[in-house]
Amino acid sequence: MTAPSSQSTEHAHEQAYLDLLHDRLDTLCTEIRGDLRTALRESSGTAQGQVERGVVAERLARKLLMMEAAENRLCFGRLDRAEDDRLYIGRIGVSGAGDDDPLLIDWRAPAARPFYTATAAAAQGVRLRRHLHTRNRRVLRVDDELFDDTAGVPDDVQLSGEAALLAALRHGRTGRMHDAVATLQAEQDKIIRSPHAGVTVVQGSPGTGKTVVALHRAAYLLYSHERLQRSGVLVVGPNSVFLEYISQVLPGLGETSVLLSSVGSLYPGLSASAGEPVASAEIKGRLVMADVLDRAVRARQAAVTESVDALIGGEHFRLSRDFLADAAARATEGGRQHNLARPEFRDILFEELADRLARVIGDIEVGFEEILAGEMDVQALDLAVQEDLAGVFGQDAKAYDFRAQLPAEFTERKANWLHALPRDRDAQRLLDSLWPLLSPEQLLDDLYADPARLAEAAPQLEEEDRALLVRERGAPWTLSDVPLLDEAAELLGYDDHAETERQAARRAAQRDYAQGVLDIARGSRDADDHLHAADLVSAEQLAGWHTQTDLRTVAERAAADRTWVFGHVIVDEAQDLSPMTWRLLVRRCPTRSFTVVGDAAQSSDAAGATSWREALEPFFGTRWRLSQLTVNYRTPGEIMEASRQVLKAISPELLPARAVRHGAEPPRCTGTTPEEFPAGLAEAAASAARRAAGGRTAIVVPTADLERLAAAVSARIPDASWGADVDLERDVVVLGVRQAKGLEFDSVVVADPQGMLDGSTRGLSDLYVALTRASRFLHVFHAGPLPEVLSHLTQDPS
Numbered sequence: 001m002t003a004p005s006s007q008s009t010e011h012a013h014e015q016a017y018l019d020l021l022h023d024r025l026d027t028l029c030t031e032i033r034g035d036l037r038t039a040l041r042e043s044s045g046t047a048q049g050q051v052e053r054g055v056v057a058e059r060l061a062r063k064l065l066m067m068e069a070a071e072n073r074l075c076f077g078r079l080d081r082a083e084d085d086r087l088y089i090g091r092i093g094v095s096g097a098g099d100d101d102p103l104l105i106d107w108r109a110p111a112a113r114p115f116y117t118a119t120a121a122a123a124q125g126v127r128l129r130r131h132l133h134t135r136n137r138r139v140l141r142v143d144d145e146l147f148d149d150t151a152g153v154p155d156d157v158q159l160s161g162e163a164a165l166l167a168a169l170r171h172g173r174t175g176r177m178h179d180a181v182a183t184l185q186a187e188q189d190k191i192i193r194s195p196h197a198g199v200t201v202v203q204g205s206p207g208t209g210k211t212v213v214a215l216h217r218a219a220y221l222l223y224s225h226e227r228l229q230r231s232g233v234l235v236v237g238p239n240s241v242f243l244e245y246i247s248q249v250l251p252g253l254g255e256t257s258v259l260l261s262s263v264g265s266l267y268p269g270l271s272a273s274a275g276e277p278v279a280s281a282e283i284k285g286r287l288v289m290a291d292v293l294d295r296a297v298r299a300r301q302a303a304v305t306e307s308v309d310a311l312i313g314g315e316h317f318r319l320s321r322d323f324l325a326d327a328a329a330r331a332t333e334g335g336r337q338h339n340l341a342r343p344e345f346r347d348i349l350f351e352e353l354a355d356r357l358a359r360v361i362g363d364i365e366v367g368f369e370e371i372l373a374g375e376m377d378v379q380a381l382d383l384a385v386q387e388d389l390a391g392v393f394g395q396d397a398k399a400y401d402f403r404a405q406l407p408a409e410f411t412e413r414k415a416n417w418l419h420a421l422p423r424d425r426d427a428q429r430l431l432d433s434l435w436p437l438l439s440p441e442q443l444l445d446d447l448y449a450d451p452a453r454l455a456e457a458a459p460q461l462e463e464e465d466r467a468l469l470v471r472e473r474g475a476p477w478t479l480s481d482v483p484l485l486d487e488a489a490e491l492l493g494y495d496d497h498a499e500t501e502r503q504a505a506r507r508a509a510q511r512d513y514a515q516g517v518l519d520i521a522r523g524s525r526d527a528d529d530h531l532h533a534a535d536l537v538s539a540e541q542l543a544g545w546h547t548q549t550d551l552r553t554v555a556e557r558a559a560a561d562r563t564w565v566f567g568h569v570i571v572d573e574a575q576d577l578s579p580m581t582w583r584l585l586v587r588r589c590p591t592r593s594f595t596v597v598g599d600a601a602q603s604s605d606a607a608g609a610t611s612w613r614e615a616l617e618p619f620f621g622t623r624w625r626l627s628q629l630t631v632n633y634r635t636p637g638e639i640m641e642a643s644r645q646v647l648k649a650i651s652p653e654l655l656p657a658r659a660v661r662h663g664a665e666p667p668r669c670t671g672t673t674p675e676e677f678p679a680g681l682a683e684a685a686a687s688a689a690r691r692a693a694g695g696r697t698a699i700v701v702p703t704a705d706l707e708r709l710a711a712a713v714s715a716r717i718p719d720a721s722w723g724a725d726v727d728l729e730r731d732v733v734v735l736g737v738r739q740a741k742g743l744e745f746d747s748v749v750v751a752d753p754q755g756m757l758d759g760s761t762r763g764l765s766d767l768y769v770a771l772t773r774a775s776r777f778l779h780v781f782h783a784g785p786l787p788e789v790l791s792h793l794t795q796d797p798s
C-alpha cells in the first residue's frame, strides 16, 4: 500500500492521467461516429461497393460498442519497470494522437501480462504494480505493490494485487457476475492465455474462478485470434439461470462474437426445460443412442419386409422388396442424408411407376384401337389385359416389352406420367409412406411413441431400458432430448422448405440488425451532433445494401444456425455433459478447439462424467491437457469446512481448494420436525436475508420440494423470486439445488440436506454444490436427523 503522505499526490497524478485517457477516448469515439455516418450516408455505387461499405459500417459499430463498454473502469492498473518505463493497463487499448506509444494497453496484450503474473519471487522486471480503483471517471484509491527481486518469497503463497483482490471480493453480490480483469490471478491468467488449439481442461473446486477463467478466456481468444471474430466462440453453461447470471461479463468486455447457450438451447428454435426421470435421461445420454437413431432413420427408408401393393392412376401395382431395397440403396449412395435422398428415391420410384403405367394404359388402349379397327376380338383384348396385369405385378414382365413394340407412344405416355405423378395424390401418399420427409422432432416423437419402432431401432438396449424411453406423442422436450434432436437433424439433412424459412428469417434478422446499427448510431450521438445515421438511411435501405453480407453479429447468426461451425467452444460445468452432448459439441467445432471447465465433485447429471478421461477420450483421444485451479475466492475457510465430509464421501482423492477469505461466522445449523419444516424455513430465510443486509440471499432446496418450500418462503417474504425465470437480482431467491449450480450469494440457507441426498443418485454432489454457494453466511436447516456427512456441524442451541 502507498504511504498516506504520498497517496494524495499519487491520487491527483492518476486522476490527471485518467482524465487524459477519457478525453482521448471521447475524441476517438467522435471520429468513429463520423466515419460511421459517412459509411451510412453513401448509398450509391456498385453492389460490391455497397457490400464493402456495409462491412466497414459493421466494423465501426462494433468498435464503438467496445469503446462504450470500456467507459466504466477504463483503466485499472499500472506497471512500472523503470523510472521512465511505465505502462497503464485497461479494458481496451487506447492509442495516442501521434505515433507515440499507446496511452493504454489492452489487458490481453502480451505487454500487460506481468500485471497478472509478476510475483515477489519472480518480478519479471516489474518494480511497481499499481491497482487503480475507479468509478466512472473518478479515481477512488490506488493500491501499490513494490517488487524486490531479492525477496525470495515462495510463489505459492502469493496473490497478485492482494489488497485489490480482497477489496473486489468484499463487494456484496448483485445477482450478476462481473468481470475480473483488474484482479485476475497468475494461475488463472496462465489458463486464459494458454494456446488456442486443442483441448484445455480446467479442474477446480467451487469458487476457484472456473467461470471467470472461461469467460475471460473467450475475450482473450477473440482479441488474439482475428479469425475467431468471424467464426465466433460458443460458451455453454448448465442452465438458463446461470446464463443470466454471467450474461453481463462479455458484453462488459465489449465482446459480441460470443454465443452463450445452455445445453437446452443448443438446438435452434427449441428451449428444452421439461423435467424427466434420471434413469431415462441417463439412457438418452449414452453414446449408443447415435446408432439407435441411425437405425430409426433407416427404418423409415422403404425398409419393408414384404412387397408393397399400391393403387396409382386407377391401376394396382406391386413393388417388390428387392426393388425397394435397391432404390433405397441408390438414393442414399455416398451417404446422402434421409431428406436429401428423398428426391432421389422419388425419381426412382416415379420412373418405375410411370414405366408400368405407360405399359398398362398402352396395352389397354392398343386393344381398343384394334377392336375399333376390327382387327382384334374381345377375347384377344382380355388376354392382353390379363397378361399386362401379370406383367405389372412383376410376373414375367419381360413378356410385355412395349418399348420395343410401341417406342414412340410408350415414351410419350411415360413422359406424361412422369409429369403427372408428382401431382398425383396417390403417388404422393405412396412416396410419403415409403420415404417420409422427416423433421428431427417427428422422427424422435414417432420413435418414443411406438414400442415396436423402439424395439427395431434399439436392439442393443435392454427391454426395460427401452420401456423407459416410451412417452406420449407431443410430450415436451427435455434437456437430454436436445443432443438426440441434433443427431437426428444430422442424419436427416435439410429440406428445401426449411431452407426457405431460414432465408426469410435471415432477411428479417438483417433488417433488425440494420435497425440495431442505426440505433447505436443514434444512441451514441453527442449533444451537439445534430445529424445522425437514422436521418440518413432506413433500416431497410441499410439491410438492402448488404444482400450479400449478413449484418447480424456473429453470435446472432450462429444462434440461428444449427450447422454453424465455431472457432472455439468453452464448456462450463462440463462434468455434467452426457456423451451425446459431447458429440453435439464436437459437431459445432470439428477442429476440436475447446476449453472445458468443471469439477468432477459437482457432477449432478446421471449421464455426466465422473472422470475427465472417461468423458473426453471418446472425442478427443489423449489430445487434452489438464490445468488445476487451487484457490477458492468465494467461500470462506470456515464455510468450506462444512462441506469437508461431503467432499470426502464423493471421493477421498478430491482435495478442497485453499480459501482466500477467512474470518466468517461458522455455519449455523438448526433443525425441526418435518411438519414444522416449511414455516421454520421461512423464518430461517428471513433471518438469513437480515444477515445479508442488502446483499443477496438464496434458499437452496431439494428440487422435488421446490414448489412447496418456495410457497412457504414467499408467504413470509412476498418479494422472494423462484421458478424457471427466477430473478437473481431480488434480495431473496428460492432455488432447486440444480438451479443453484455456478451461482453465488452472500447468504445461503441449505434446506433439507437429507432430501437432497435422497433426491438423486448424485445427491452428494448436489449437497456439495448447495453448501459451497455462500460468500459470507451459511445456514443448514434440516428436517429430522442431520445426515451423517454433516454430523460434524455444531447445532445452534434452540
Ligand SMILES: Nc1ncnc2c1ncn2[C@@H]1O[C@H](COP(=O)(O)OP(=O)(O)OP(=O)(O)O)[C@@H](O)[C@H]1O
Residues within 6 Å of the ligand: 165, 168, 169, 177, 178, 180, 183, 184, 185, 188, 204, 205, 206, 207, 208, 209, 210, 211, 212, 213, 599, 602, 633, 634, 741, 742, 743, 744, 772
Ligand atoms: N481473480 C479474481 N478476481 C476477483 N474475483 C474473482 C477472481 N476469481 C474469481 N473471483 C470471484 O470468485 C467467485 C467465484 O468464481 P467462479 O464463479 O468463477 O468460480 P467457479 O470455480 O466457477 O465456482 P463453481 O464451481 O462453484 O461454479 C466469483 O464471485 C468471482 O467473481
